[in-house]
Amino acid sequence: DAGVTQSPTHLIKTRGQQVTLRCSPKSGHDTVSWYQQALGQGPQFIFQYYEEEERQRGNFPDRFSGHQFPNYSSELNVNALLLGDSALYLCASSFPQAGYGETQYFGPGTRLLVL
Amino acid sequence: AQKITQTQPGMFVQEKEAVTLDCTYDTSDPSYGLFWYKQPSSGEMIFLIYQGSYDQQNATEGRYSLNFQKARKSANLVISASQLGDSAMYFCAMRELSSQGGSEKLVFGKGTKLTVNP
Numbered sequence: 001d002a003g004v005t006q007s008p009t010h011l012i013k014t015r016g017q018q019v020t021l022r023c024s025p026k027s028g029h030d031t032v033s034w035y036q037q038a039l040g041q042g043p044q045f046i047f048q049y050y051e052e053e054e055r056q057r058g059n060f061p062d063r064f065s066g067h068q069f070p071n072y073s074s075e076l077n078v079n080a081l082l083l084g085d086s087a088l089y090l091c092a093s094s095f096p097q098a099g100y101g102e103t104q105y106f107g108p109g110t111r112l113l114v115l
Numbered sequence: 116a117q118k119i120t121q122t123q124p125g126m127f128v129q130e131k132e133a134v135t136l137d138c139t140y141d142t143s144d145p146s147y148g149l150f151w152y153k154q155p156s157s158g159e160m161i162f163l164i165y166q167g168s169y170d171q172q173n174a175t176e177g178r179y180s181l182n183f184q185k186a187r188k189s190a191n192l193v194i195s196a197s198q199l200g201d202s203a204m205y206f207c208a209m210r211e212l213s214s215q216g217g218s219e220k221l222v223f224g225k226g227t228k229l230t231v232n233p
Contacts, residue, residue, distance in 0.1 A: 033220060042119075042206055042223030043160070056220060088158050092221075102210070102219045103150070106160035 002027055004093050004107035012113045013081050021076040021110045025093030031055075032074040033104060034066060037088040049074050078112075086114045118142075119207050121224035128197045129232050135182070136192045136227045138207030148210035149190040150221065151181065155203045163205075166190055197231045204228050 005024045013019050025032050031050045035043035045058035049068035068074045072093075078085055088111050092104035118141040128134040140149065151163045166174045166181045174181040182191040194201055205228075208221040 035221075040225075042208075042225050043221070045220040045222070048220060058220065090158075090160060092160075094219075103162060103165060104221060105162055106152070109158040109160075111158065 004091055004105055006089075006091050006107040006110050008110060009108065010111045010113075012115065014115050015081055015083060017081050017114075018077065018079045019081060019112060021078075021089050021091075021112075022073065023076070023091030023093075023107060024073045025091075026105050029093035029095045029105070030072050031094045031102065032068060032072065033092045033094070034074070034076045035090040035092065036060070037090060037109070039087070043090055046076070081114045083114050086112060088112075119209055119222055119224035121207055121227050123227045124225075125228045125230065127230050127232060128194075130199060131196055133193060133195045134197055134229065136194070136205050136207075136229065138190045138192065138224060140188050140190060140207075140209050142188075142209065144212065146212075149181070149183070150208045150210070151179070151190075151192045152206045152208060153201075153203045154206060154226070160206070164192070194229075199231050199233060202229060202231045 004026050007022045033048040034046040037043040046060050047057040048055050052068045063079045065077045088109045090109045091107045094102040094104045120139045147168045149166045152160045154160050164174050164176045164179045166183045173183050178195045180193045204226045206223050206226045208223045210219045211222050
């Protein structure tokens with residue numbers, strides 16, 4: 001049973017560039033959430049996708065956008081990169097289970113460095 | 116708004132001993148869920164244990180148990196018989212339901228770095 005996968009594992013960009021990160025959910029999961037984790041902090045929720053639509057969004061600017069495909073995989077796009085966008089980007093997948101809430105399972109993350 | 120507080124930036128424990136990692140939370144919702152995740156240096160967040168607000172028993176998963184004290188709004192993680200491989204960051208998180216309903220996000224604490232000494 002494949003877990004959540006993310007690509008690439010590491011990425012280096014310069015200010016002003018655009019980046020696309022990819023995520024494939026755990027088998028059987030239909031919901032994908034994205035989180036940003038700055039160094040020394042806990043993850044911060046960016047947004048969540050379900051049925052190819054953004055279902056909930058955290059406090060992130062419009063430079064952060066996403067997409068979910070029919071096979072439930074997802075992309076996170078960040079435009080006009082800033083130095084402060086340097087972080088570990090985590091993707092999590094979930095599937096609602098009665099009585100258990102939505103346990104989110106995380107991928108290994110993509111480490112983005114903006115120079 | 117919900118809030119998770121982890122007051123221990125770092126903890127040390129001897130191999131084979133038990134350790135408790137603290138977590139307090141703040142919410143006005145009667146229904147909520149609490150999670151603990153382990154994050155090794157590789158970066159992946161590994162799900163450890165879950166406690167629902169209406170669960171009568173404290174959750175247990177192998178060497179992990181959750182000491183849930185609802186009145187005190189605390190959900191401490193207890194790791195028994197620590198192993199060297201337990202050295203990692205540990206995050207407490209709360210499930211927050213969207214006001215529109217139908218979706219949940221996790222709100223995380225700042226984490227505790229656990230070091231297991233041989």
